Amino acid sequence: xxxxxxxxxILVILIVGISVAVTIFSRRFTRTTADFYVAGRGVSxxxxxxxxxxxxxxxxxxxxxxxxxxxxGYDGIWYxxxxxxxxxxxxxxxxxxxxxxxxxxxxxxxxxRFHSKKLRLVAMMGTILISVLYIIPQLVGxxxxxxxxxxxxxxxxxxxxxxxxxxxxxxxxxxxTTYNQIIQCVILWTAMFVTVFLALQQFGFSYNNLLTEVPxxxxxxxxxxxxxxxxxxxxxxxGTAGLPHVLIRYYTNPSGKSARWTTVGTxxxxxxxxxxxxxxxxxxxxxLGDAGGQNTALPLLAQVLGGEAFLGVVVAAAFAAVLSTVxxxxxxxxxxxxxxxxxxxxxPEASEExxxxxxxxxxxxxxxxxxIVGILAQGFNVAFLVGLAFAIAASSxxxxxxxxxxxxxxxxxxALAGLLFGIISSTSIIITNIIxxxxxxxxxxxxxxxTFIIIFIVSKIDGKIPPDTDEFMYxxxxxxxx
Amino acid sequence: MKNEYNEDDNERVKQLISRNFKLSIxxxxxxxxxxxxLPILNxxxxxxxxxxxxxxxxVTLIYTALFIFIxxxxxPLYYTLETDKREREYEEES
Numbered sequence: 001x002x003x004x005x006x007x008x009x010i011l012v013i014l015i016v017g018i019s020v021a022v023t024i025f026s027r028r029f030t031r032t033t034a035d036f037y038v039a040g041r042g043v044s045x046x047x048x049x050x051x052x053x054x055x056x057x058x059x060x061x062x063x064x065x066x067x068x069x070x071x072x073g074y075d076g077i078w079y080x081x082x083x084x085x086x087x088x089x090x091x092x093x094x095x096x097x098x099x100x101x102x103x104x105x106x107x108x109x110x111x112x113r114f115h116s117k118k119l120r121l122v123a124m125m126g127t128i129l130i131s132v133l134y135i136i137p138q139l140v141g142x143x144x145x146x147x148x149x150x151x152x153x154x155x156x157x158x159x160x161x162x163x164x165x166x167x168x169x170x171x172x173x174x175x176x177t178t179y180n181q182i183i184q185c186v187i188l189w190t191a192m193f194v195t196v197f198l199a200l201q202q203f204g205f206s207y208n209n210l211l212t213e214v215p216x217x218x219x220x221x222x223x224x225x226x227x228x229x230x231x232x233x234x235x236x237x238x239g240t241a242g243l244p245h246v247l248i249r250y251y252t253n254p255s256g257k258s259a260r261w262t263t264v265g266t267x268x269x270x271x272x273x274x275x276x277x278x279x280x281x282x283x284x285x286x287x288l289g290d291a292g293g294q295n296t297a298l299p300l301l302a303q304v305l306g307g308e309a310f311l312g313v314v315v316a317a318a319f320a321a322v323l324s325t326v327x328x329x330x331x332x333x334x335x336x337x338x339x340x341x342x343x344x345x346x347x348p349e350a351s352e353e354x355x356x357x358x359x360x361x362x363x364x365x366x367x368x369x370x371x372i373v374g375i376l377a378q379g380f381n382v383a384f385l386v387g388l389a390f391a392i393a394a395s396s397x398x399x400x401x402x403x404x405x406x407x408x409x410x411x412x413x414x415a416l417a418g419l420l421f422g423i424i425s426s427t428s429i430i431i432t433n434i435i436x437x438x439x440x441x442x443x444x445x446x447x448x449x450x451t452f453i454i455i456f457i458v459s460k461i462d463g464k465i466p467p468d469t470d471e472f473m474y475x476x477x478x479x480x481x482x
Numbered sequence: 483m484k485n486e487y488n489e490d491d492n493e494r495v496k497q498l499i500s501r502n503f504k505l506s507i508x509x510x511x512x513x514x515x516x517x518x519x520l521p522i523l524n525x526x527x528x529x530x531x532x533x534x535x536x537x538x539x540x541v542t543l544i545y546t547a548l549f550i551f552i553x554x555x556x557x558p559l560y561y562t563l564e565t566d567k568r569e570r571e572y573e574e575e576s
Contacts, residue, residue, distance in 0.1 A: 077546050081517065084554055088513050091558050092506040096565075211538035218543055219532055226525035230518065237517060257569065260562045267558050271551050278547055406503055470492055477499050479569035 008312035015187070015316045016164060019180050019323060023167070026176035033104070033339070033355045036173035043178055043252040049265025051178045052249055054185030056083070056266070057273055058134075058325035059141025062188055062318055063295045064383025065274070069281020070288070070297035073217025075224050076281055079383050080274040082233050082390070086240020087270070091263040096256035097405045097476035098247055105332070106244045106397060107340040110419070113404045113472055114412040120340055122419050126396050127244040127336040129423065130389050131329045132370065134245070137385035138329075139374025142322040144295040144382075145315055158374045161319065165326045166367030169334070170360045174252060177327045184324035189273055191317035195298065196276045198305040199283030207279065213286035228441050232387060235444030239390025242397030245325075245332035256479065294381045326370070330363055337362040387442060388430050395447035396422030403455050405476060408469050414459030422451040498572065505564060509557050516553055520545055 043051065061083060068076030101109055107123035110116075139158045146157030169177060203209035211218055224232060240246065253259040284297035292300055302314035338359035343350055350358070377385070400419050403410045429443035440446070466472070523531050524542055531542040 074543070074546070081520075081546060081550050084551065085513070085517050088554050088558055089510055092510045092513075092561055208537040208539070211543075218538065218540065220521075220524045220542060226521055229524070230521040233517060233521060237514070257566060260565060264558050264562050267555060271555060275547065275551055406499070470495065473499060474491060474495050477502065478495065479572050 007308055008315045011312045011316035012319050015184075015320050015323070018183060019164070020167075022179045022183065023171050023176040026173070026179055032352055033343075033359065036356055036359055043254075045253065045258045045261040045265060047178065047182060048249065048253055048258070048262040049269060050185045051181040052246065052262065052266045053269040053273070054181030054183075054188065054320075054324040055249065055328040056246065056270060056325070057185065057188045057321055058386065059138045059295075059318060059322045060383045060386035061274070061277065062192070062321040063141050063145065063298055064137070064381065064386065065277040066281040066284055066298040066301070067292070067294040067296070067381065068223075068383050069217075069278045070284040070292040071294050072223035073214065073282075073285070074220050075222050075229070076383075077278045078224065078229055078232055079236065079387070080277055082236025082387075083240065084267070084271055084274045085233075085237040086390075087263055087267050089237060090241040090246070091260060091267075093402055094241055094247070094405060095250055095259040095263050098250045098401075099253045099259040100256045100476045100478075103251060104248070104339050105335040106247050106401070107336065107344075109247075110400060110404065110415060111340075111344070114415055114466055115468075116412045116416065117345060119412060119416050119419065120344060122416065122423070123397075124336040124340040126392070126419065126423050127340075128333055129427070130244060130393050130397075131333040131336075132366075132373065133389040133392065134243075134386060135326055135329045135333075135370040136373050136377045137380065137382035138322045138326045139370060140377050140380055140385065141295055141382040142319060143374065143378060144293075145299055145318050154378050155375050159371055161322055161326070162367055162371035162374065165323055165330060166364055169327050169330045169367075170363045174331060177324075177331060178252065180327065181324040184320040185269065187317050187320045189269065191314055192273055192276050192280065194310070195302055195305065195314065196279045196283070198310070199280060199287065199301065202283075202287060202305070210279070210282055210286055214282050217282065217285055224441075227445065228439070231440065231442040231445035234448060235391035235394045235442045236387060238394035238398045238444065238448055239392075242393035242401065243390070244336070244393075244397070245328040247397075247401075248332055248335060249328070330366055330370075333366045334359050334363045337366070384441075391430065391442050391444050391447075392423060392426045394444045395426035395451055399448065399451040399455060403452070408473065409459055409465060410455060411459045411462040411464050412466065413462040413464070414455045414457075417458040418451045418455035421454050422447060425450065501568070502565070505561065509561055513553065513557050517550060520550070 065076055065079050068079060098109065101112060103109055103112060106127060107120045110123045111120035139162060142161040143154040143157040146152040147154045200210065250259050253262055280298055280301065284292045284301040287304055288300055299311060299314045299318065303311040342358045343355050396419050399422060400415050404415060426443045426447045429440060432438060433441055532540050534540055535544055
């Protein structure tokens, strides 16, 4: 291990120090499982909007979009649009109902709707699959920037980041994760803003002048054809509304109304962020030429614009992006294992203390798994990998949650068939694409409509609507302040 | 307002869900149409989408990097204010 950039090291240590301090401070608030998973359901809309933004602005968005725009130009902006657009559908169809149901995990929601252990198990497996697929690119991102910019070897970066994230989730739970994500949101947004400001300064603060320097990069088609761009955007938009680590944060809101305003605030923060990310990407192309990198264009641009000091800031911000996102994903995966599998299926009589202990042990186990897989996944583009997690979420959780929330006629078998089909078909298409059997990079264009059709047909044939459906609908739709 | 479900509320619940769904689905379809129209226009009306509107900004660049974001703020704000209003009215009626 070498220390090529002492300032960057100091800033990363500062970020880590703040996270540790927040974790120690939050520890006093984490006594029950409700505190651990949903911060006692007492997070305000403003706090939650910032925490959700910090959670969502991951390595994929901070490093990946600028990297893709540097590499392919316009086609990289699809990710900005898709990552942003999903929140609109999340608000319109799911934000309030999810909160009003008031549980800990997405499996709780589907299991509560259909009273099915099989559905809980499949939802648990889906949560783990999507979350682990999402964790991998975060660790790849942190490994990439630390190896190139600090001289650390890739595995060291992944191990250090993985251990830190695991510790602060185990010790502080959702409360610490929330506070840390709020701080990381401010760091990320500010770092992107300053990068774009400095990049535009090079061109007389004229976006037009910047675009003049990147001919051939401002039109579509450098990477994705029509079929793949359509499928990608569909997968990203619908996938956002099916991501477990995003959905569980809605349980931390005090009410359904607060959940809606949380989403509006999140849209404002991430919208401005995603408008800036492509400018940073075009700036990287104009200033760095071919000397950028698919995950490192942004930090390399920062180095040219602001020297070692600003490089340190951007590296620290990227580290913050990974910390905040993986912490949220670890909480979602821990909830799936400890709450959905252990407490709900294996040992329903477990004491509060025992549940909390299992939750923390699960976090450690998932943290170790994530570090190992993160080391093995070296070399992938982070935004591309995250897009795959979105495609699975769009094909599985989104259709089931949408139909289950709004249509009385859906049955346990319909939901189960849809969930299983969505997970298996989207995963199969992704794997067969990676090994080169076909050219469809994002499966959503096929799997999303088919999942909806399967849920509808199987429910109609089955016809066994859960007897308490009206009660469920009352609970999730009535404007009762919880 | 009472928190417990009562079978007598069934009709009111159905009406409320139906009203809310109409609002969500119409706004959701408008947004999805706007966002999915982009790759379709890029493919089938590429000359129009690549035409320059202002300086180096083509129709497709303005649509992608600006217009969608503005719509993505207007629709949620309208929906949230409208839903808050409906809930206040519902609570006053109860």
